Amino acid sequence: MSSPGGTPRGPNSPAVAPSTAKWTGDNPENRKYQTDNVDVNRTGDEARDNCIALLYNGLAYRSTEPPAAVLVKAVAVEHAAFAAYNGATPQYKTKLRSLFQNLKNKTNPALGRRVLSGEITPEKFVVMDSDELKSAQLKKLEQDLAKENMKKAQVPMAEKSISDALQCGRCKQKKVSYSQAQTRSADEPMTTFCECTVCGNRWKVRLLWHRITGPDVALTHPSSPEPPPPPPFPPHLRALPPGLSVFG
Numbered sequence: 001m002s003s004p005g006g007t008p009r010g011p012n013s014p015a016v017a018p019s020t021a022k023w024t025g026d027n028p029e030n031r032k033y034q035t036d037n038v039d040v041n042r043t044g045d046e047a048r049d050n051c052i053a054l055l056y057n058g059l060a061y062r063s064t065e066p067p068a069a070v071l072v073k074a075v076a077v078e079h080a081a082f083a084a085y086n087g088a089t090p091q092y093k094t095k096l097r098s099l100f101q102n103l104k105n106k107t108n109p110a111l112g113r114r115v116l117s118g119e120i121t122p123e124k125f126v127v128m129d130s131d132e133l134k135s136a137q138l139k140k141l142e143q144d145l146a147k148e149n150m151k152k153a154q155v156p157m158a159e160k161s162i163s164d165a166l167q168c169g170r171c172k173q174k175k176v177s178y179s180q181a182q183t184r185s186a187d188e189p190m191t192t193f194c195e196c197t198v199c200g201n202r203w204k205v206r207l208l209w210h211r212i213t214g215p216d217v218a219l220t221h222p223s224s225p226e227p228p229p230p231p232p233f234p235p236h237l238r239a240l241p242p243g244l245s246v247f248g
């Protein structure tokens with residue numbers, strides 16, 4: 001097909017429709033260079049022409065632009081990739097396949113329109129990364145999901161945990177829920193607010209987080225600077241669980 005010098009078009013290729021000729025199919029999702037009767041042999045190099053065909057099919061998908069306009073853009077994008085990736089290299093082929101996949105992506109109809117309209121130039125298009133190629137809609141969705149996941153990850157911190165290392169002084173059950181709040185400076189033990197899930201008894205201890213499952217737990221002094229949560233520090237805490245000790 002191609003002449004030794006690599007003519008822009010194969011000698012037997014049909015004339016390209018003038019750019020004013022409208023596309024006259026009925027379903028733009030079925031558009032291909034074959035159904036548009038477009039000759040994609042533009043470079044004299046089969047591999048490159050295959051890439052032009054691929055780009056044509058990607059750009060024509062969902063578009064009602066005239067075939068000649070789509071072809072001009074497909075050729076321009078191929079040339080830009082050929083220049084950017086130093087010829088028909090593996091990177092050039094990988095990139096063009098990736099661009100085709102993005103153009104065919106059902107959630108990203110704006111991409112092809114932006115390339116065809118010139119909003120994204122061929123030179124820019126061939127160096128866009130996967131994040132830049134995504135639709136604004138998809139980016140928004142991803143941001144929302146990331147926010148949601150961050151919120152979910154924070155829930156265990158705020159949630160009350162139940163520990164069987166803590167024993168209720170009133171009913172002696174070991175079903176105590178606790179929540180912790182960092183008070184004063186970060187290197188001080190955290191204040192832990194305890195509540196018996198059996199009898200509702202509440203009290204407050206200060207302990208190191210890593211000791212929560214161990215016996216080395218110390219109660220706060222009743223007159224510590226932080227006000228205890230309601231109800232006030234109960235007197236029956238003198239009946240201490242094993243391993244607990246009172247300050248003062």
Ligand SMILES: [Zn+2]
Nearest residue numbers: 168171196199
């Ligand atoms: Zn209790």
